[in-house]
Amino acid sequence: MANIKGLYSALSDDVLAEISNNGDDNAFNELVIRYLGRIRTIARKYSAQGYEQNDFVQEGLLALMRACRTFDDQGGSSFGSYVSLLVERRFISIIRGSQSQKAVPDSALVRIDGMEEELTDVVRSPEEQLMEKEQLRQVLHRLRTVLSAREYEVLMLFASGLSYSKISNKLNISEKSVDNALQRARRKVGVQEVS
Secondary structure (H helix, E strand, O other), X not given: OHHHHHHXXXXXXXXXXXXXXXXXXXXXXXXXXXXXXXXXXXXXXXXXOOOOHHHHHHHHHHHHHHHHHHXXXXXXXXXXXXXXXXXXXHHHHHHHHHOOOOOOOHHHXXXXXXXXXXXXXXXXXXXXXXXXHHXXXXXXXXXXXXXXXXXXHHHHHHHOOOOHHHHHHHHOOOHHHHHHHHXXXXXXXXXXXXX
8 A cells, every 4th residue: 555655646746637537536635635735825815704714725625626627738837836726716716605795895805915935835744744634534524424425426526527427427327417416515515614
């Protein structure tokens, strides 16, 4: 098992994203270990009523899943830049969604400029790595607790990059059932985090 972990840690982010997109959970777990610190740093820049920083971190991990699914290395940007962009966009969407008005005033967005240096990858101590693994475990446990078995299975397959049709074929259900399960999962995760 240690050899497998060593193999994943030697791979580039781009390669891990591609492998994760093909359904390899270990590749995604390695990306979580690499990007959890960055997601936390970005999360500290935002706030929204009804959301704690841990909620933003969990949303950031969902953005990381989406990055694995949608990253195109032909686009010219690095995977790390792409992850940061998706995480920031997701946080801004959360803030906009938490407002009762249609337009979000600039005062609702909290952003601290000049934090680019903190976004660069740094060597993490064993304690930080352990905390990141524990946080990933908590996120996955929370998803398993909040979602039905079908919703969780569909969400994990979708996050790993499978299309609706591939998920439909794999689980022997209709594409509409896949869409419904994903929509329910999104609502449940959203409702759970605000409460």
